[in-house]
Amino acid sequence: MKPKVLLDKVGFWCATAVTSAALMLSIAPMTASAVNIPTEVTELGKDTYKKYCSPCHGEEGKGDGPLARSMLPKPRDFTRGAYKFRTTPSGSLPTDEDIYRTISYGVPNSTMIPWDILTEEQRVSVIPVLKSFSEAFEVRKPDAPVTVGLPLRPTERALTEGKKIYEEKLECWKCHGVEGRGDGPSAAEQEDDFGFPIKPFDFTTGKFKGGNSAQDVYLRFTTGLNGTPMPSFAKELTDEERWCLTYYVMSLIKPEETKK
Amino acid sequence: MKKFGIGLCLSAMLFTSVAWAAEQPPKKETPPDLYEGTPDWYRAVYKDNVGMKEGSGPFKDYFKPQMLDMYWQPNRHYEPMKNLDHSIFIEKERRDLCVTCHEEATPGVVRDWRSSGHKNPKSTPYLSARTAEIEKRTNRILNEVHCFDCHADTKKKQIRMPTGEVCGECHRPQFDDFLREREVGRPNHIQSWEANTIVPWYAEAARRGYLYGQHGCDLCHSGAEKCDVCHTRHKFSAAEGRQPEACITCHMGPDHPDAESYGESKHGVIYHKEEEHFDFNRPLSEVRPGKDYRTPTCQFCHMYEKHGRFIHNPVMKGIWRMGTIPPKNLEYTSSLKDYPYGIKIIGDKIDIYSEENVAKRSYWLEVCAKCHSDRFADTYLKSLDEFMFQAHTLADRAQKIVEDLIADGYLYPSAADRDPYPLSDGIEKQLSPAFLGEPIYNAFKTLKGKFPVVGPILGVYGMFLQQQDNPSNIENMYNRLWFWYKLQGYKGTAHVQQDVSWWWGQAPMMMEFTKIQSEAARLRREGRIEKVSLTK
Numbered sequence: 001m002k003p004k005v006l007l008d009k010v011g012f013w014c015a016t017a018v019t020s021a022a023l024m025l026s027i028a029p030m031t032a033s034a035v036n037i038p039t040e041v042t043e044l045g046k047d048t049y050k051k052y053c054s055p056c057h058g059e060e061g062k063g064d065g066p067l068a069r070s071m072l073p074k075p076r077d078f079t080r081g082a083y084k085f086r087t088t089p090s091g092s093l094p095t096d097e098d099i100y101r102t103i104s105y106g107v108p109n110s111t112m113i114p115w116d117i118l119t120e121e122q123r124v125s126v127i128p129v130l131k132s133f134s135e136a137f138e139v140r141k142p143d144a145p146v147t148v149g150l151p152l153r154p155t156e157r158a159l160t161e162g163k164k165i166y167e168e169k170l171e172c173w174k175c176h177g178v179e180g181r182g183d184g185p186s187a188a189e190q191e192d193d194f195g196f197p198i199k200p201f202d203f204t205t206g207k208f209k210g211g212n213s214a215q216d217v218y219l220r221f222t223t224g225l226n227g228t229p230m231p232s233f234a235k236e237l238t239d240e241e242r243w244c245l246t247y248y249v250m251s252l253i254k255p256e257e258t259k260k
Numbered sequence: 261m262k263k264f265g266i267g268l269c270l271s272a273m274l275f276t277s278v279a280w281a282a283e284q285p286p287k288k289e290t291p292p293d294l295y296e297g298t299p300d301w302y303r304a305v306y307k308d309n310v311g312m313k314e315g316s317g318p319f320k321d322y323f324k325p326q327m328l329d330m331y332w333q334p335n336r337h338y339e340p341m342k343n344l345d346h347s348i349f350i351e352k353e354r355r356d357l358c359v360t361c362h363e364e365a366t367p368g369v370v371r372d373w374r375s376s377g378h379k380n381p382k383s384t385p386y387l388s389a390r391t392a393e394i395e396k397r398t399n400r401i402l403n404e405v406h407c408f409d410c411h412a413d414t415k416k417k418q419i420r421m422p423t424g425e426v427c428g429e430c431h432r433p434q435f436d437d438f439l440r441e442r443e444v445g446r447p448n449h450i451q452s453w454e455a456n457t458i459v460p461w462y463a464e465a466a467r468r469g470y471l472y473g474q475h476g477c478d479l480c481h482s483g484a485e486k487c488d489v490c491h492t493r494h495k496f497s498a499a500e501g502r503q504p505e506a507c508i509t510c511h512m513g514p515d516h517p518d519a520e521s522y523g524e525s526k527h528g529v530i531y532h533k534e535e536e537h538f539d540f541n542r543p544l545s546e547v548r549p550g551k552d553y554r555t556p557t558c559q560f561c562h563m564y565e566k567h568g569r570f571i572h573n574p575v576m577k578g579i580w581r582m583g584t585i586p587p588k589n590l591e592y593t594s595s596l597k598d599y600p601y602g603i604k605i606i607g608d609k610i611d612i613y614s615e616e617n618v619a620k621r622s623y624w625l626e627v628c629a630k631c632h633s634d635r636f637a638d639t640y641l642k643s644l645d646e647f648m649f650q651a652h653t654l655a656d657r658a659q660k661i662v663e664d665l666i667a668d669g670y671l672y673p674s675a676a677d678r679d680p681y682p683l684s685d686g687i688e689k690q691l692s693p694a695f696l697g698e699p700i701y702n703a704f705k706t707l708k709g710k711f712p713v714v715g716p717i718l719g720v721y722g723m724f725l726q727q728q729d730n731p732s733n734i735e736n737m738y739n740r741l742w743f744w745y746k747l748q749g750y751k752g753t754a755h756v757q758q759d760v761s762w763w764w765g766q767a768p769m770m771m772e773f774t775k776i777q778s779e780a781a782r783l784r785r786e787g788r789i790e791k792v793s794l795t796k
Contacts (some may be wrong), residue, residue: 055344066343071365111364113357117348 037096037124041132045125048118053126056111061133063194073110074196081136082193082227085210087145090224090232095142099127101211108207146222148215149239154247162248165241170233172245175200180252193227200230206253217246289397292428292435294335294450294485297442306454311339315466317457318690319683323466328475332482333453334421347417350408358407372494378405386541394430405430423485431487437572438487445607447582448575449483456481458605461725464682470725477724480510499540504531507558514744515723516582517764521755522558528755530555544570549630556627566623577624579617580644583750584716584743585610586652594659596652596715602697606717612645640756647753647761651769655742658773659715661780662738666712670780670787671732675712679727684709714738734779737772745769 038045050059056075058064063077076083083094085102103123106114115123131137152158166172175190177183180203192198201209210216210225221242224232233242295307305320315323316336330337340346349357363370373379381391381402395402410427413420420426428435441448446455456462456477465474483489489510490501500506508519522528531538531554539552544563547553553560562574586596588609600606611617621641628637665671681687684704693701703711713719714735722731722739731739749765752758 051345052348067365106360109364111361113361117352117354117357 035097035100035120035124037100037127039128041128042125044122045127045129048122049126049129052115052118053129061130071111072196073198074194075112076227077194078130078133080193080227081131081134081140084225084228085220086142086223086226087219088143088223089146089234091226092143092223093136093140095145096127098142099130100124103127105211107209109205109209146219146234148218148222149243151214151218152240152243152247154214154250158244158247159251161241162244162246162251165237165245166248170236170245172249175229176203176249180204180249190229192229198228202257203249203252204254204257206255206258214243214246214250217250218242221245289432292425292432294424294439296439306333307335309336309338311337315457315463316453317463319457319460319463319686321690322463322683322686323471326471326478328478329482331421332478333485334423335425335485338421340418340420346419350412350414350417350419353408353412355406355408358411362407369494373407376495376497378494378496381405397432398430402430424487427487434487434572440571441573441575444575444578444581447584449489449573451484452481453484459721459724460681460683460687461721463686465725467683468725468727474724483510498543502540502544502557502559503538504528504557504559511558515747517748517751517760518558518755520764521751521757521760524759525755525757527555528757531557556630561624561627564623564627566619566626568626577620579610579612579620579624580648580750580754581607581610583648583651583747584720586656586716587612587649589613590649590652590656592656594656594663594715596656596659599716602699603718604695604697644750644753647766648750651746651749651766654769654773655715655746658738658741658776661776662714662734665734665780665783666714668784668787670783671712671734672783672787673729673732675730676710678729678732680709680730681711681713681718682709682721682725682727716742734776734783737776737779741769741772741776745772 049057054065055067056063056065056071057078058068058075061078063075065075068075081093083098083102085107086092086094086098088094088098100123102112103115103126106112166176167178173184174186175182175184177187177200182200182202184200187200188197190198190200206212208217208220210220220230221233221237223234224230233245237245295303298306301318305317310320312325312327312330314320315325316329316333325337330339359370377383377387380387381394381404382388391402394400410422411419424435424438438450441450445451462474462477465471488496490506491497492500504519504522508523511518512520523532534554537554538557539547542552544560545568547560549556549560559574562577563570563572565571565576585607586592586599586609588611591597592599595601599609624641625634625637628634628641632640666675681704685708687696687704687709688701691701696704712731712735713721715738719735720739720743722736723743745765745768749761749769752760752762752765
């Protein structure tokens with residue numbers, strides 16, 4: 001693909017990302033100041049969890065609700081405190097806001113819908129319930145969120161650099177495939193920490209599980225996805241390199257795939 | 261200028277909507293009802309929702325339904341899932357979330373829907389025209405028919421399994437055509453669940469612990485309320501419903517080998533050889549024989565009504581009615597002469613030459629004439645009639661042998677010494693003389709089911725429920741003769757499949773007949789020997 005075309009595509013997706021980020025902000029306030037998250041388990045939280053979460057995640061948060069057996073990917077088992085989408089470093093617990101964001105935004109390409117259908121009060125009420133399923137939250141606190149470095153612009157040079165990282169330095173293609181379809185040679189062997197087969201993400205769909213903005217994608221490279229084979233590259237890559245990789249994987253989105 | 265432009269746009273929009281409203285006077289259509297015209301007791305046992313509490317039909321109190329029945333007969337038995345309360349999605353009409361979740365939970369369903377006319381009801385000129393008709397009729401704009409439209413019961417705020425009534429809200433002409441199946445009575449599709457559960461042996465088998473053994477019955481006979489039997493979920497394709505394969509999951513096997521007889525006939529073989537040339541996207545009324553179809557399909561012949569018109573049900577032209585009902589046009593020696601023996605709930609004998617049936621035959625000839633000469637087609641169909649007369653005559657002779665044996669007291673074990681007719685206690689309790697017919701009702705009342713029942717239609721129980729010594733060997737033989745081999749011969753002949761006509765039909769009918777003769781001779785001989793030894 002010619003760099004010019006690549007740039008046009010990235011431009012388009014950045015615009016889309018900005019729009020979706022704006023939309024997301026309107027449905028899901030992301031900061032603690034916007035929502036008041038309770039620290040204790042409440043009756044409302046228990047009821048909300050029982051009615052809307054336990055059918056998949058199970059009454060005790062083990063990811064074994066009655067609907068779970070026919071689902072792939074499997075609903076998250078909360079007992080290990082391993083949360084994929086965080087602003088905190090690899091291995092850390094998530095912040096309450098991270099959990100709130102996933103509840104409100106949902107996880108694309110999974111049965112975890114955006115639960116914006118519930119009131120804000122209901123959504124925050126389940127956070128202490130989820131945390132109560134894992135001892136980790138009793139003995140540890142989440143680390144401070146990672147610092148998001150100054151974003152780069154998606155220039156031709158940044159994309160070329162990102163491509164190099166994807167293809168040579170980190171060999172992301174081994175799992176995610178050369179074209180980013182999640183079909184690399186090692187794709188079939190991947191397993192998550194719970195022993196379930198896990199598919200490397202297909203970038204062409206454009207439905208990034210942790211959010212579609214460039215910052216969301218950048219965060220995945222920086223924090224990794226706990227409980228999955230996707231590590232953090234905070235050490236291996238500089239801040240700048242992570243931005244380059246971000247723009248490169250976003251350039252792999254295929255508009256025709258996103259319409260499905 | 262800008263304001264002027266906006267004003268112009270607004271007034272144009274207003275005008276359009278006024279014009280639309282003026283063109284579409286709100287019509288009050290009666291809502292589609294699958295049980296329209298049926299007596300009240302009928303609704304009470306087939307339509308009113310009871311969930312899993314009781315069964316269907318007059319004998320509903322004798323068995324609890326199996327859970328699958330909620331999918332087979334949603335009106336009667338559907339209960340929303342308990343695991344996840346969907347009411348919040350319905351209350352807030354969050355259509356987007358249906359797809360978001362089910363795209364992953366049940367991706368096949370969503371992909372089917374995405375490729376269906378429901379997702380894109382205006383994707384082709386043909387679909388657009390049909391959609392425009394529906395829009396006009398329903399006074400709605402239809403750019404997408406969504407999960408929500410069919411599956412959300414907005415009154416009860418729960419998920420529903422759509423029945424034909426839901427489809428009929430938009431597809432009213434097709435629904436009304438389907439409803440017309442009642443005009444010709446059973447066997448038909450719309451009363452197939454009734455046929456399944458009104459028969460006493462269904463409830464008796466369930467009572468005796470064989471409910472799940474009747475799974476095979478339920479799968480076909482569940483076609484009564486739903487359209488996805490022919491137009492499978494969630495494409496609901498008209499083209500799919502026009503293919504012979506749409507019929508064959510039910511229309512096969514020993515009592516109606518339609519798949520086998522059509523499939524291996526010259527018609528069927530040509531279809532299989534050249535199916536890629538068949539244009540199933542064309543409505544039946546626009547099919548050009550020889551160009552769009554080189555041979556007929558089940559639908560092309562059976563859904564042809566008359567005078568170039570097609571109807572959205574395949575039973576209207578049926579004359580021989582699946583071959584089970586004896587014709588009026590024969591002299592019978594057995595009690596078939598008294599068929600239907602005063603029973604009110606089954607159809608009378610068929611007069612093949614009644615005004616109505618002669619007219620139906622001419623409509624058949626209209627179809628055949630697309631490719632065959634009138635004389636050839638007429639001769640062929642007359643030979644089918646003759647085949648049936650001969651087959652019914654043979655059945656009559658066989659029935660006479662069995663009945664004489666019974667009358668002379670040689671049936672062994674005798675009806676008094678074996679299990680009674682299925683659910684005899686229930687028949688006496690649940691049905692009335694007015695409903696069932698005086699003579700049969702009285703027989704059940706006085707003899708408590710301890711009497712032999714042979715031949716069409718109630719004698720077929722032995723095909724569905726075998727109890728202690730009931731029916732006996734010779735009765736089973738006769739059942740095979742008239743219910744299997746006669747019907748197989750009928751289908752083989754009607755669908756022009758020589759092997760089915762002979763080796764599955766005429767030949768085993770004759771073999772079974774001689775077996776019945778020799779079994780009767782043996783029983784008589786043994787009976788006589790027993791009598792002699794008892795008198796000594």
